[in-house]
Amino acid sequence: MSEVKSIAEIEEEIVDDFSLFDTWDEKYEYIIDMGKKLKPLEDEHKKDENKIKGCQSTVWMVSELKDGKVVYRAESDAVIVKGLVSLLIRVLSGHAPKEIIDAKLDFIDKIGMKQHLAQTRSNGLLSMVKQMKLDATVYLAQQASKN
Numbered sequence: 001m002s003e004v005k006s007i008a009e010i011e012e013e014i015v016d017d018f019s020l021f022d023t024w025d026e027k028y029e030y031i032i033d034m035g036k037k038l039k040p041l042e043d044e045h046k047k048d049e050n051k052i053k054g055c056q057s058t059v060w061m062v063s064e065l066k067d068g069k070v071v072y073r074a075e076s077d078a079v080i081v082k083g084l085v086s087l088l089i090r091v092l093s094g095h096a097p098k099e100i101i102d103a104k105l106d107f108i109d110k111i112g113m114k115q116h117l118a119q120t121r122s123n124g125l126l127s128m129v130k131q132m133k134l135d136a137t138v139y140l141a142q143q144a145s146k147n
Contacts, residue, residue, distance in 0.1 A: 007099055010091045011107035018111040027111070028080065035082030038089070041075035054127030056120040057081040061128065063135040068143070069094050070136050074128075084113075084125055092132055097143065100136035105129060 005013075021027045045062045052059040057078035064071050072093040076082040091107065092100050108114060114122055 004094065007091055007095055007103045011105065011110075014087060014091070014107045015110045024112075024116055027116075031083030031087070032079045033083070034086040034090075035076070035079055035084075038075065038082055038086040039073065041073055045073070046075070052124070052127050052131050054130075055081065055124035057124065059085060059124070059128060061085070061131055063132070063139075065097070065139045065142070068096055070097055070100055070132075070139055072132060072135075080121070081124060084121075085128055088125075088128055088132060092136075097136040097140035101133055101140065103133075 017030070018027055021030060041060055041062070046060050050060045050062050052061055055076075057076050059074060059076040059081060061072060061074040063073070070093065072089045074085045074089060076085055087107075088105075091105065092103065095103075108125070113125070117125065
């Protein structure tokens with residue numbers, strides 16, 4: 001069985017991936033490709049309670065705790081946003097709630113994402129991160145109450 005990579009290691013992989021591209025057009029193309037690989041979310045999860053508040057585009061996100069790890073699934077109606085959420089899922093999904101809460105997510109700045117997104121998209125990205133950390137906080141509290 002392969003060893004699970006830490007959040008920091010996955011972030012570093014993404015930074016390395018982005019360093020291969022010279023222009024932001026190439027980087028956007030890569031982000032769009034990442035979004036295309038995201039498994040579609042089942043229609044039953046595409047409801048208001050699963051929408052990310054603060055996103056201009058529609059983003060649905062669900063999570064569950066499996067074997068002490070948070071697993072995220074999401075979808076968006078916008079190709080760039082779908083790619084962004086796929087990057088966040090790649091980094092955070094499959095990790096313990098405490099690891100997710102403590103994650104700095106430096107890769108967002110290191111790849112220059114904040115500077116190259118419109119303000120509304122940047123706010124949406126932050127809203128997705130906030131929701132993912134909130135979900136992890138809920139799971140951590142549930143785990144603590146069982147102990």
